[in-house]
Amino acid sequence: MTTMKTLEAPVRLDSVHKTYGSRENAVAALRGVTIDFPAGSFTAVMGPSGSGKSTLLHCAAGLDEPTSGTVTLVGTPLAGKSETELTELRRDHVAFVFQSFNLMPALNVEQNVMLPALLAGRTPDAAWVAQVIDRVGLSQRVKHRPGELSGGQQQRVAIARALAGKPAVTFADEPTGALDTETALEVLSLLRELANSGQTIVMVTHDPVAASFADNVLFLVDGSIVTQMAGPTVEQVAARLAQLGAQAKQARRQR
Known part of the structure; x- marks a missing residue:
């Protein structure tokens, strides 16, 4: 299979294997994954349950260490990096958007968005923070705490927080899983804009x-990239997933 190769790819996996457990209890979560994620690209990772989707994301982000193979994040090989070095790299260049919003309940919208910069010892850019809060449609809610917001609004705060750090890479794990259809489309449109x-x-x-x-x-x-689809439509993706599910x-049954 050919993969897009670019020197500027902020995320690169080369022959990445990840095995959990050992000997008869060993489970191969990733089997020799090689892929580049070019700058300015939006890639969806899909597959049946247990196919290795979250493991791929965690290895790519340096949250999990491959058993073998190499991961390069914003030009930095992750092998041999200490937890402190990995944390600093992610803090400076990476953002995360998860299904659980991970907001601080005691802080308001503005404070939650500013928090990563403060934790990194940087002075938040107040004008940029106001701009990203406006961009996610929450200018009227800046002083509200998470408990006063809907699920969709909380997810938009999480995206504003990701935006505020101007990261090179955003990793999103089922970011619309807990949202209604209309809000999910708004969140996906924001990710598309990014x-x-x-x-x-x-x-x-x-x-x-x-x-x-x-x-x-x-x-x-089963931990391997079996196919890719460029310019996907809903119908094409659904058909491919159904086909892969039937094959799996x-x-x-044959094992």
Whole structure:
């Protein structure tokens, strides 16, 4: 399989294997994954349950260490880095958007968005923070705490927080999983905008509608990339997922 190769790719995995457990209890979560995520690209990662989607994302972000192979994040090979070095690298260049919003309940919208900069010892850019809060449609809610916001509004705070640090890469794990359809589409449109402005977005999702916002979809089965789809439509993604699910079921029956 050919993969897009670019020197500027902010995220690169080369022959990445990840095995949990040992000997007879060993489970291979990733099997020799090689892929580049170019600057300004929006990639959806899909596959049946247990296919290695979240493991791929965690290895790419330096949250989990591959058993073998190399991961390069914003030009930095992650092998041999201490936890402190990895934390600093992520803090300066990476943002995360998860299904759980991970907001501080005692802080208001503005304070939550500013928090990563404060934790990094930087003075938040107040004008930029106001701009990103406006961009996610929460200018009227800046003094509200998470408990006073809907789920969709909380997710938008999480995206504003990600935006505020001007990261090179945003990793999103099922970011619309807990949202209603209308709010999910708003969040996906925001992620699409981020990619259009030059950020690299890597999103794990099971939703064909979410995947249709991406430039490219990677389909994983049993820890391997089995196919890719450029310019995906909802119908194409749904059909491919159904096909892969049927193949996986048949393979399990034959074992």
